[in-house]
Amino acid sequence: MGAGTGGTMTDSRAMARAILLSRRGFPAPNPHVGCVIVRDGEVVGEGWHRFAGGPHAEAEALAQAGERARGATAYVTLEPCNHHGRTPPCSQALIRAGVARVVVACRDPNPVAAGGLEALRSAGVAVETGLMEAEAAEANWRFLTAMRLGRPAVVAKAAVSADGRIALPSGESRWITGPAARRAGHRLRAEMGAVLVGRVTAERDDPRLTARIPGVRNQPLRVVLDPEGRLPASLRVFDDSAPTLRVTAEPLPGGLAVGRDPGGGLNLRGLLAELFRRGVTGILVEGGGRTIASFLRAGLVDRLELFVAPKLLLDGLPAVLGRAPLSLDSAPRGRWVAVRRVGADLRLTLDLAGSGETEPSAER
Numbered sequence: 001m002g003a004g005t006g007g008t009m010t011d012s013r014a015m016a017r018a019i020l021l022s023r024r025g026f027p028a029p030n031p032h033v034g035c036v037i038v039r040d041g042e043v044v045g046e047g048w049h050r051f052a053g054g055p056h057a058e059a060e061a062l063a064q065a066g067e068r069a070r071g072a073t074a075y076v077t078l079e080p081c082n083h084h085g086r087t088p089p090c091s092q093a094l095i096r097a098g099v100a101r102v103v104v105a106c107r108d109p110n111p112v113a114a115g116g117l118e119a120l121r122s123a124g125v126a127v128e129t130g131l132m133e134a135e136a137a138e139a140n141w142r143f144l145t146a147m148r149l150g151r152p153a154v155v156a157k158a159a160v161s162a163d164g165r166i167a168l169p170s171g172e173s174r175w176i177t178g179p180a181a182r183r184a185g186h187r188l189r190a191e192m193g194a195v196l197v198g199r200v201t202a203e204r205d206d207p208r209l210t211a212r213i214p215g216v217r218n219q220p221l222r223v224v225l226d227p228e229g230r231l232p233a234s235l236r237v238f239d240d241s242a243p244t245l246r247v248t249a250e251p252l253p254g255g256l257a258v259g260r261d262p263g264g265g266l267n268l269r270g271l272l273a274e275l276f277r278r279g280v281t282g283i284l285v286e287g288g289g290r291t292i293a294s295f296l297r298a299g300l301v302d303r304l305e306l307f308v309a310p311k312l313l314l315d316g317l318p319a320v321l322g323r324a325p326l327s328l329d330s331a332p333r334g335r336w337v338a339v340r341r342v343g344a345d346l347r348l349t350l351d352l353a354g355s356g357e358t359e360p361s362a363e364r
Contacts, residue, residue: 008041014075015105015132017046022057022077022139025050026216028193029281031078031108031143033057037065037099039072051217056081058090062097070098077136079108079129082115091116094125101126105136109147142192145302145353146281151272156285156292157188157305158319165316166289180343181307185286186213188305189220192282194275196223198291199231208236209286221280223247225291227266229255247271261298268298293320296332304334304350307342 009017014036022034027049035057037045045068047060055063058080062069080090080102094102102125108114120127137144145153159177160166166176175182189195190211197209202224209222219242224231229252231238238244248255249266258267258274275283285295295301306319334352341347 009036009038009043011075011103011131014038014043014073015077015103015136017043018057018075018077019105019132019136019139021046021048022136024048026190026193026211026218027052027054028142028191028218028220029279031110032140033076033078034139035061035077036075037061037069037072038075039065039068044068044072050215053086054217056087056090059087059093062093065097071100073101073103074099075103075131077105078140079104079106079114080116080120081108081113082119083113089116089119091119094120095123099125101128103128103131105129105131105133106140106144109144142282146276151269151276151300152194152280152283153192153302154272154283154285154295154300155188155192155303155305156295156301157185157307158287158292159185159307159309160319161309161311161313161316163312163314164319165313166287166319167317168313169315169317176311176313177307177309177345178343181309181345181347183213184342184347185307186211188284190216192220192284193218194221194223194280194283196225196283196285196291197237198225198288199227201286201288201291202226202231202235202237204288206236207286208239208241210242219243220284221245223271223275223283225266226255227260265294268295268300272300289318289320296320299332301352303337304348304352306346306348306350308346308348310344
């Protein structure tokens with residue numbers, strides 16, 4: 001459906017279209033936003049935020065609508081921004097275009113960008129909020145989770161066999177899942193905007209950790225946990241195909257020192273706080289098993305993405321290596337967000353919000 005097609009648009013149909021559009025593109029660390037402009041029951045403009053630094057959804061939709069935006073209704077999945085960052089404020093663009101009514105699904109929790117609704121009302125634009133809020137929030141969960149917790153949203157991802165193994169005893173792991181699952185993994189890297197691995201995975205697998213799919217303008221930040229700074233510079237993760245951050249325990253040349261937690265491991269909470277300070281709103285933890293376990297034990301995993309292949313590896317390496325809970329009652333629990341077929345494999349998405357994370361304190 002594009003401008004001028006699709007028949008008469010109701011509020012719900014128009015917002016559903018805006019939410020669908022918002023899922024396109026890879027705007028990390030910015031939020032996903034979709035916009036549909038309707039005049040006299042007809043779509044005259046639509047857009048979405050394709051990549052950080054590019055036009056916002058409202059700007060794309062207004063450019064498509066042109067003069068037909070005057071007197072129209074704009075449906076936006078997130079409150080139009082009211083600040084001048086890399087692009088001008090969307091609230092002012094809507095006002096200048098003469099839009100008569102703006103329907104917003106979610107308010108923007110980012111204090112830097114908020115205030116768009118008040119600006120629109122002050123200019124005489126009719127404003128309504130809350131239409132299909134839950135659906136829009138799910139499409140934008142990375143950004144909204146980061147704003148709520150004051151740290152990047154964390155997804156732990158693993159490709160596993162049907163019996164929960166990530167590799168043979170020899171360490172061989174290419175490829176457990178098929179091409180479709182691997183493409184979905186690349187989309188996750190681009191969606192989150194940052195990808196993290198531990199030292200052993202970086203050294204053993206020598207991954208590039210880039211998002212090699214169409215539509216990616218900004219490669220994800222590569223974060224490598226290297227407590228003692230022992231990884232050689234010849235690894236592919238340190239090439240110039242994407243930005244890389246080496247994380248160490250103590251200050252070392254070219255590294256980010258985060259110290260250690262009381263158990264002797266890297267201070268993961270401190271790392272996430274620093275990444276958030278640098279503007280990172282999402283991070284994909286790809287491995288290995290001990291690294292994933294360390295984030296799980298710290299209660300820092302918001303979602304778990306498992307790509308399950310119809311294979312059995314029996315005595316292979318488990319997906320998560322670490323201490324088991326003391327009892328089933330104390331085991332972290334989550335809720336299934338989605339179970340999907342991806343080629344010959346399954347993709348299981350488990351939401352772990354509340355399984356160990358607490359709301360951020362004022363100091364965090």
